[in-house]
Each structure stands twice: as structure tokens, then as C-alpha cells.
Amino acid sequence: MFRMTFVAALSASTMLASAAMANDTPGAGVTVRPVLPTQIEEFFQHKVLFRALEDLGYEIAEPNEVEYQTIHLAIGTGDADFTAVSWNELHNAFFEESGGSAVMTKVGTLLDGALQGYLIDKATYDSGVQNLGDLKDPAVAAKFDADGDGKADLAGCVPGWGCERVIEHQLTEFGLRDTVTHNQGSYQAIIADTIARQAAGDSVLYYTWTPYWVSGALVPGRDVEWLSVPYTSLPDGGDANTTFDGKNLGFAVDSIRVVARNDFLEANPAAAKLFEVAKIDINDVSAENKMIADGQSSMADIDRHADEWIAAHQADYDSWLAAARAAAE
Numbered sequence: 001m002f003r004m005t006f007v008a009a010l011s012a013s014t015m016l017a018s019a020a021m022a023n024d025t026p027g028a029g030v031t032v033r034p035v036l037p038t039q040i041e042e043f044f045q046h047k048v049l050f051r052a053l054e055d056l057g058y059e060i061a062e063p064n065e066v067e068y069q070t071i072h073l074a075i076g077t078g079d080a081d082f083t084a085v086s087w088n089e090l091h092n093a094f095f096e097e098s099g100g101s102a103v104m105t106k107v108g109t110l111l112d113g114a115l116q117g118y119l120i121d122k123a124t125y126d127s128g129v130q131n132l133g134d135l136k137d138p139a140v141a142a143k144f145d146a147d148g149d150g151k152a153d154l155a156g157c158v159p160g161w162g163c164e165r166v167i168e169h170q171l172t173e174f175g176l177r178d179t180v181t182h183n184q185g186s187y188q189a190i191i192a193d194t195i196a197r198q199a200a201g202d203s204v205l206y207y208t209w210t211p212y213w214v215s216g217a218l219v220p221g222r223d224v225e226w227l228s229v230p231y232t233s234l235p236d237g238g239d240a241n242t243t244f245d246g247k248n249l250g251f252a253v254d255s256i257r258v259v260a261r262n263d264f265l266e267a268n269p270a271a272a273k274l275f276e277v278a279k280i281d282i283n284d285v286s287a288e289n290k291m292i293a294d295g296q297s298s299m300a301d302i303d304r305h306a307d308e309w310i311a312a313h314q315a316d317y318d319s320w321l322a323a324a325r326a327a328a329e
Contacts, residue, residue, distance in 0.1 A: 025057025026270040026328035034063045035071050035080035040297060041212060041289040042085050045110060045280055047306035049084055049258075052278065052317065056270050056324055067160035072098040075261055082260035082275070084110055089240050089252035090162045095259065104261050107275040111256040111282045116163060116209040117249035118154070118227040119218070120144070124203040125225040132250065133174050133230040135205075141179035144205040146197065149181070155190045155206035156182040166251055167207060169235040180205075198223065211285035213293035273327035277320050284309060 032053055036046055050060050064080060068091055074080040076098030086095065086106065095106070118132055124143060128134075135141045135152050144152035157163035164184065171177055183190055191206060195217055198204045204224075208214045218224045229250035232242045240252035258275040265272040288305045296305070310317050 023325055023329060025055075026325060027053060027056045027058030027268065030057075030268060031059045031061050032264075032271065033061045033079075033081045035074045035083050036063045036065050037068060037071065037085050038065045040302065041292055043299075043302050044288045044305055044309075045256075045285060046084050047302055048280065048309060049110075049274070049278060051306060051310060052274055052320055052324075053271060055321055056274065058268075058271065067158070068162055069094050069097075069160045072104075072259065075104050075259060078103075078261065080261075081264040082258055082271075084256075084258045084275075086257050086259040087114060087162065088255045088257050089238070090116070090166070090254055093165070093236060094162060102262075104259055105265060107258045107260055107265070107272065108278060109255045109257055110275075110278055111211065111280055111285060113282050114210060114254040114256050115244055115249065116166075116207070116251035116254070117244075118205065118207055118229070119220065119224045120206075120227060121198050121202075121204050122221075122223055122225055123201075125227075129227075130225070131228045131230060132170070132176070135180055136175050138179050141176075143203040146193075146202070151178075152180045152205055154180055154182050155187075155194045155204070156184050157207055158187050159184060163207060163209070163251070165235045170229065170233060170250060173233045174230055211282045211289060213286065213289035216286060216290040217293065270324040270328040274320055274324040277323050279316075280309075 034046060034050070036043060046063070053060060064074065066074065068085070071080075071083050072086065072091065072094040075083065088106065088109075095104070098104070120129060129140055129143070135144070138150065141152035142150055144154075146153040154167070157167055167182055171180055171182060191208070191214055194204045194206045195214075198218060220226055226244075226247055226249055228247045229242075232239070232248060232250070234240065234242075234252070238252075242248050242250055242252055244253050258278075260272070260275060288309070291305060292302070
């Protein structure tokens with residue numbers, strides 16, 4: 001009798017422990033397939049989510065790294081489960097072109113207050129060049145001529161990122177084709193040259209975004225200033241809010257979201273809830289990007305940055321996991 005009671009109690013205890021473990025790691029046995037951009041400055045926020053998914057029991061497959069248009073296409077076609085780098089407004093065309101809400105969902109708001117736009121050196125701005133439309137004047141545009149052809153050289157956007165569609169549209173819309181050259185290629189190389197020319201006292205014109213390390217190297221209000229545009233004009237004819245700090249930047253004031261396949265979200269309520277509740281301050285991402293620019297650019301460095309961020313925001317992080325586990329019950 002004692003042996004039977006003992007065995008029954010042990011069995012019940014084992015079952016309770018197994019149930020508790022299942023509740024603690026609802027993703028056990030599931031491999032998640034993320035897709036990332038090629039820019040390491042956007043690995044950090046993914047690494048934070050990877051840690052949370054792993055704490056929920058999921059395994060993370062080796063991520064594919066592609067450009068933003070292909071990121072959305074990979075999710076839409078079923079080659080990946082999620083990304084954490086979809087700009088709500090900027091990448092909406094990529095989202096719709098890849099199948100839209102029929103196959104995937106924008107979940108939560110991981111980063112809020114993302115900006116994009118055109119900037120110039122502060123000295124030229126203070127001299128009176130304060131609107132992109134001013135560059136329609138050949139004499140003004142020539143101030144930013146880096147290669148001697150008389151046209152302004154705009155350090156621009158890589159094809160496939162989404163920003164290139166806005167810039168190309170606006171160069172035509174604002175009548176700047178004859179006076180401005182949109183330089184595209186390796187953004188890191190182009191912006192490094194721009195920073196060097198600004199440091200040498202040259203007038204510079206460039207596109208950038210936040211969160212990113214460039215605005216830590218060329219600080220708006222100190223080294224450079226955002227330009228206004230003549231009026232809001234976006235490729236899709238949308239009426240998004242493009243005004244920040246009293247200026248019309250020409251790009252939507254945006255948010256960065258997780259996009260995930262609908263079938264993955266339905267099968268994994270814990271991951272779906274994690275994606276919904278996870279939030280990172282955009283200034284934290286910019287600060288991490290500056291560490292990358294300063295040389296902390298290995299995968300080990302970025303893993304450490306994620307670990308340090310989690311430790312500094314442990315209560316918030318733990319609340320994400322609690323909500324995710326509750327959603328799986």
C-alpha cells in the first residue's frame with residue numbers, strides 16, 4: 001500500500017513538474033525562422049527578441065540576411081516566420097506586395113518615433129539653405145557638389161530599402177532632377193565620405209534615419225540640421241504625418257514593428273503575445289548603434305549589448321515573458 005501510494009505521489013509530482021515546465025517553455029520543440037536585414041545595426045533588437053523566444057523554449061534557426069523588400073517577400077512566401085525591422089509606413093508597399101494581411105500581420109510596436117529625412121551641414125543651413133526645394137537653384141545646389149559636375153551630391157538610399165522610392169519620387173516632384181544627383185551604393189562608404197567632407201568644412205547633403213549611429217556622429221542642431229521639404233508628397237499618394245519638431249521632413253514619422261506569418265502566430269500564441277508587448281526605447285537602439293560604429297561590431301559584442309540591455313530592463317523583460325506564458329495557457 002505504501003509503495004503504491006509513493007509511486008502514485010511520485011507520478012503526480014512528475015506530471016505537475018512537466019506541466020509547470022510546459023507552461024514555462026510553451027515554445028519547446030518549435031524552431032523559429034527569423035529573417036534579418038544585412039545591416040548589423042539592426043541585429044540588436046532581434047537579439048533581444050531571440051533571447052526572449054529562447055527563454056520561452058523556442059529554438060532559433062540561423063537567420064537569413066537580405067534587404068528589406070526581400071525580407072517581406074520571404075515572410076510572404078513562407079521562407080521565414082518573422083522579422084523585427086518592418087517600418088510601418090515606409091515598408092507598407094513591401095508588405096502589401098508580398099501578400100499583405102492575407103498571409104502576415106504587423107504585430108505590436110517594437111520601436112516608436114523613427115525618423116528619416118534630408119540633412120545638411122549647419123553652416124550652410126544657417127546661411128539660409130533650409131528647404132530641399134532651395135536646391136532647385138543651380139547656385140545653391142552647387143554648394144553641395146563633390147565631384148565637379150555642378151550638381152548637388154546627395155548621399156542617398158540603397159535600392160531595396162524603401163527610402164529610395166521616396167527620394168526618387170521627390171526629386172521628380174520637386175523639380176530637382178537637373179540640380180541634384182542621388183548617389184546610391186554602399187551607404188556606409190557614402191556616409192563615411194560625407195562625414196569626412198563635413199569635418200573638412202565642406203557643405204554636405206545626405207539622407208539618414210533614426211535609430212542609427214550617424215546622428216551621433218553628425219548631431220542635428222550642432223553639426224547638421226534637418227531640411228524641410230516644400231510639401232508632403234509620397235510615392236503612394238498617402239497622407240502620413242511627415243512633421244517633426246515643426247519641420248516637414250518629407251518622410252512619415254514612423255514606427256518599427258514585428259511582421260510575422262499568420263500561420264506561425266496562430267500556432268504560437270506565446271510568440272504572438274511576445275511580439276505584441278515587447279518594446280525598446282528608440283534611443284537605446286541609437287546608443288547601441290554608436291557602440292557598433294565605435295568598434296564594438298562583432299557578433300559577440302552585439303550579443304553582449306543585448307544581454308546588458310535585458311539586465312538593465314529586467315522587470316520589463318520579465319513582464320513580456322509572463323504575458324507570453326499566460327497567452328499560451
